[in-house]
Every structure is written in structure tokens, then in C-alpha cells.
Amino acid sequence: MNRQINRVAVAALVLLAALIVATTYWQSWAAAGLADRQDNAIQRVAQFEIKRGEIFAADGHTYLARRVLRKVKGKKLYFRRYPQGARTAHVVGYSTTVRARAGLERSMNDYLTASNANLNTVVDTTLDKLRGATIEGNDLILTLRPGVQKLAYEQLAGRCGSVVALEPKTGRVLTMANSPSFDPNLMEKPGGYAKILKIQAPCSSPSPLVNRATFGHYIPGSIFKVVTASAGLDTGKYQPESTFVDPGFCVEYGRKVTNYSDQSGPAVYGRVNLVQALVNSINSVFCNIGKEMGPKPIVDYMKRYGFYSVPPLETPVNERRPSGLFDNGKLFEPENAGQVDPGRLAFGQERLQVTPLQMAMVAAGVANGGVPMEPYVVQRIRAPDGKTIRKARPHELGRAISPQTSRTLTEMMTLVVQGGTGTAAQIPGVAVAGKTGTAETGVRGRNTVWFITFAPADDPKVAVAVVLEAQSGTGGQLAAPIAKTVLQALLPSRSNT
């Protein structure tokens, strides 16, 4: 019988060994993937036992997210408080036990919980584990300027819209404010989430949880003329002095497309050059430029500014969207003039959908000698012992236009503010460059109004994009003053708030 006993023994041991193999799979191979799943209740709670890293504004001491210790049933848990509330809700996001995380709280979770693979952090957490001490996460220091963030949020004044301010030389996001917003502190409160969903705002879809700056899709309207002008000038097809005759409209497929009209009817400018066409935002001129150039060069220059790809930023990738031409909700790239109306494309209509961040990148690209920088919002990641474990370094997105074109465009955009549609953005003693946009949606009082700007024109320090939804005025009237206020607050001559 002993031979049979041996065989049964081998069979039994093989079965038990298979258990070790399966356990190894779950605890090493599959472990990382399982930890990231959003319905992982254990991770959700376990991470609240970690001294989660805190999030600070650019000044290094204004709390954007802080931890508070609370004892729950004998367990020490670290909950989150967001002292800036709605002002920074979209960038910072939230981390609660009841809902999945969002914003930087989600995308930077590894750093905040010290589960990043950085050697320094791994050594620290392993020592903490061995000592039985609470693991302490890394802090984030952002590029957001708390005073300006507050100012921008207040300037939006409950209207639907967004303000993005970049430092052109680095790509630093100085301000990213959206309205309507929500108080992330409500998330953890009973009924809080329902309250957030009920937030009202004067536009068709208030969506308070959405980061409009990176995920909002808007028709750009006339601010897009900066991209069209970039293509026209940089390819050498047009010069600032190139002349056009404006009959007040442009014929597209046998139909008249008129210039922007006020109470006195559509404006007619007659013989103008390219500079005047931009300063007065003459649709018919750009319409003809588009028809002459065709869509290809315009789309090329869009891509050079970063359109057609998700703009880089540290927030979760599903909270950002690319800008470009969209067909049935999908990005599409026209191969020939038949697939797109190049005239309408040239003055920012057609099926263009852009994010405020992307338009701020266009302004910053022109401002930075033709080179847009990759935007970033996390300046520094700091270990619990104060050591810096990662520091942001500016990266070029690539060259969009030549330094010469950049200078020409800057001059043209300065004229827009000096004596064109953007006079509301004038700052005494500072040369401001800008471009207005008023995208008519066909319904009165439902205009999307824009202003993109940078200053000082000779040595740009700040680039801003402002968008407001569902307005009855123009970009020059409504968006430009907000941009001006933000510019003033951010320009170095002023106190650094």
C-alpha cells in the first residue's frame, strides 16, 4: 500500500502547493492593479490611516487641503479639510471615504499616501512599518496663487465660466478657477453630495463638479483668429500689411456670413489690412483667409499650439480634454476642404471645441516668443522630513511659431487692447496684448464670451484666458475686465498675493 500512499501524498502536496502559487498571484502580481480599483473598500479605509500629505498654495503655507485626526471606534483616522473650499475644488479635488477621489487628490494619491516608488519614500515607509508608526505621506506645493485664485473666483461672480492664468516662460498655472464650483468639505457630510448636485447656475448645464478649465468645451469664436493669424503669418502667406476688401460679409457656399453686428447692423470696413482685421475682429477677412489657405495649415498650427492632444497637467487624465474640431463628439481632422468649412474655421466657428486651458496656452505661446510651455500645477513634492523629492521643471511643448511671427502677433494683439475690441483690458503704464471673442450660439443672451491676453507685451509675465457662458454682451465688455483684474493682481509690480 505504501506506493499508493506516496502517490496520494504527492497529490495532496501538489494541491497545497497550488495554493501558494495562487496566493503569490494575488499578493504580488495582481496586487497593484487591485489596489487602484475604485470599489476597493479596504484601500479606501486603509488610506485614511495614513497621515495623508497636505496640499499648499504657491506661497508654501496657505492650506488647500489639510488633514485632521479623528478617532473613530478606537481607530486613528485622518480626514480631509479644504480651507479654500470652492475656490480650488476642481484642481485639488477631494478624498473622502464615501466617494472615489478626484483632482490632484486622485492623480497624486501615490505621493500623498507615500506609496510612490521613490527610493527615499520607500525606505521611510518601510521603516515606519517596522516601527509600527503611522505612515506619513508627502506634501504638495502647488503653483496656484491663493489671493488671485480667490479674486478670479469672485470675479466670475456665480456666472458659468473659467479663468486660467499661466506664466508664459515656465507653463506654471498661476490661477485656475471655475464657476459654478462646490465645497469639497460637503462630500463627507450626510446629504452633502446631493446638495452639490443641486447647485444652480445661469447656464444650460451647471455641472459644478466639472473642471471647466481643462474639461469644458466651448466654441472659441474670434479668439481663434490668433491661431488663424499664426498660420497665415508664419507660413509667409500673409503679411501684416496684406490688404483685403471687406464688404461686411463673406460668401460661403452661396450664403452670406456677416460680420459681428450690433444694434446698427453688421459693420462694413471696406479696404483694410490684416492688422486692422484683427484689431476690429473682422469675420469676413478671416473667412476669406481660411478659404484661401484651406483647413490644412490651420489644423497644423492648432496642433503646434497643443490642440488635438490632451494638455499636460498633473490632474487626472479623465478630467482633461483635447481641443480641436469635433464631429459627433469625436476629435476629427479634416483631410481636405470638403470635410470642413475653412471660412468658418478661420474665425473660430465650425465644429471647434476648445478648453480655456488650451486657449491660455495659445496666449502664453505667443507671449513666450512662439514656444508654448507644458502647463504644470505641482511645483514641488516634499517628503515629511522637509526634503524635496520632486521639483517641477519647465518643458517646452514645441515651437508653434517663429520669434518673428510672435513679435508681429504681439504687436497686433497690443493694438487690439489699445484701440480695438479689447480696450477694457487696458492697464495704465503696462502694454497689454489681447484678443476678444464672442461666439454666438444662435440664441440671444446665450453668447460664449472670451478674452485671451498677456502682459507686459515687451516681457510677458502672465497669460490669461477668461470664458463666460450664456452672456448677452461681448467678450470685450464682459471677459476683458475680468482678465484685466487678474493680470493686475499677478503682475510683479504689484504685491505678490
Add this chain to the structure above:
Amino acid sequence: MSARNRELLNLTVVGALTAIGFASVYIAQQEVVSTSSLSYAGFFFTLYLAAHIVARMCVPHADPYLLPIAALLTAIGVTEIYRLNPDDAFRQGLWVVIGVGLFAATLFALRRDYRRLETYRYLFGLAAIVLLVLPAAPVIGRTVNGANLWVGFGSFQFQPGELAKILLIVFLAGYLREKREVLAQGRLKDFGPLLVIWGGAMLVLFQTNDLGSGLLYFGIFLAMLYVATARAWFVAAGMALFVAGATVVYEIVPRVQERVAVWRDPWPLADDEGYQIVQSHYSMAAGGFGGTGLGKGTFTTIDGDYVIPFLKTDFIYSALSQELGLVGSAALLLVFMLFALRGFRVALLATDGFSKLLAIGLTFGFALQTFIIVGGVVRLIPLTGITLPFVSYGGSSLLANFLLLAGLMLISNRANERMSGA
């Protein structure tokens, strides 16, 4: 060194490990090393010291590793249960006391010659069948988590299947020893009783709604039949019969279909039927390589509700995996393998057919039960609700396992005694 001195030394090591385990749970939960952690370990050590003294008197030549391994496994179980809920650990501790008592009584009663049990084999068989059908009886039968495995009187609950398993093994050892030559000839008419047993296993399956118990009983039976007759095709035929029966059960019982669906892919069912197994995967993943440490794992939500239902019984392995990590769970499985190895060694050394069959039945039952429950938790096989021997919370299971331990020690005592005597 004599076998019993070796056993005492091993028990001392286990006692030290228990003290460390309890101390780390205390440190993790109260941030103090209290003397009560030592008193727990002291209590445990004293209890097993008593068992050791009984072994010294009754089975001086028995294998010196079986008792310490069992002690280690119960200590791991009680430590983890204590960490989950101290009140449960107190009750479990009480069951360990009763279990050790039963172990001592068994050793004492059968110290001269356990082989007289063979005489009563049919009585054992009958008792096993009665115990198996007991949960179906009116008034006392109880259904827990969809399986009819329980009997209860008032607040007292018992799983008779656990005890029936041991009785069935004794019956089979006696029966197969008597009939092995006849059966080995493979004549159809001799297989009547075996088909009856197959039918019985299927009946148990139907009646308990639980694939795990059916698989366990039938697996033990096939292993013993193979050792008795040396006919591999019996095993193949038996497996085929089992698969056929299981398929029928699968078609009829929705609960079994549910379990199989969850086994194949729990993720789409993560909010409903698959919730338990999905959260158990998360628990194991949270442990990673080194584990969170005893007492440092996460098993409750912020409100203090348990994330995984049946954590202390069916899912104790996923709790242990989280706190001890891959290193600890692999070590735990190695301890189970070690116990099985010692058991198989006992079967090899035993000199008579009844003893060999009894040892192989008890050991293979132990190993297969471990495989079925842990295999269910790690999703190698569909999940079924049986206990992890010596570790899971539950009195009936502990008592049955102490009987199993006593059986193996009795057999090894006799085998070693004859070897050293010869």
C-alpha cells in the same frame, strides 16, 4: 532526544511565537505591551503542556511534530480572531480547552489499542449517516448562509458534518480493510456498497446545498479506496461519477450556479454575489509581500462594519494574508503541508491495513479540506463554506480536528513503538 522531549521543545517554540503574535496585536491596537498578551500566551502554553503530559503518559512514541503544529495553527487562529473581535476569541479559546480535553480523553480511552474501533465500523458508518442527515431534521435543523449544515438547540449551534467526517473515515478504514481484496478484483457486484456511498455523497450535496462538503467526503473516500485497492481507474471512474453528479446539482440548485458564476468572473458581480470574493481579493492585495502586520490590517469600514462577511470562518485566510503578507501566508500553507507530511509519514510507517487506511483518510481529509477552503478564497475552485482546519472560528470544526490529531498520534505511537521494539 526522545520523541516527547522533542515535542516539548517544539511546544516551547510555539509558545514563544504565540506570545510574540499576541504582543504585536496588542501593540498595534493599544500601543502598549500589556502583560495580558503574555497571559494569553501563558494560558495557551499551559493548555498544550497539559496535552503534552497526557501524550507523554498515553502515547510516548507518537510523532513529536503533530501536536506542536496543531498548537501553532490554533494559536494563529485565536490570535487573528482576537484581533478581529476579542469576544469571539474568548469563545474560541473555550472551544480549544474543550478540544484539548477531548484530545486527552481520546488518547486515554484508546491508549491500549485503538484498533478495536474496527470492530464497531458499521456502528460508526451508521452514526455518520445520522449526523449527516441531522441538519435536514425538522426543529433542530438550521440554515446558515444558504447551506443546511447546522443543527441548533436554542442558542447552541453545531455542525454535525464535521464529526461525521471523522466517523466516516473510521468506517471506511474498517470496511475497506475487510473488502480490499474482493474490491481489487473489480467485479461489479462488489461495488454495491461503494455506489451507495457515492449516492450518499450526492445526497449530502443536495441536502446541504454545499459542493464543498460533498467534494470533501467523496475525495477522502476515493483516496482511501485507491490506497486500499491500488486501482487508479477506480479513482478516474469515481471522479467521473462525481462530476456527473455535480453537473446535475449545478443544473438544479441556483445557489451552486451562482457560486460557479462568481468563481469564473466575480468582477461584473462585485456589488452583489461577487462582493465577498472581490473584497477578499482586495484584502489579500492590501497585504502585498510583507503584510500590514498583525493587528494593522483593515477589515472594517469607517463606521466599523466588516467589509468581508464571514471573515473569521470562511475567509480567515484572506484576513491572515493581509496582515502577514505573502511571506506569512506562504509560511502558513507550509505549516499545513508539514502537518500533512507528518500524517502521510504516519500512514507509511503504520504496520496494519486498518491503521494505514485510517491515517491516510485523516491526513488526506485534512489536506483536502485546506485546499477546498483556501482554494475557494484564492478562486482556484468555486467557493464553498467549510472551515480552515484548526484556524477558523467554530467549535464543531475544532473538536473534529482535535479528534483527527488524536487519531494520528495514536496510530504513530503504535507504529513507532513496534519499530523501536523490533
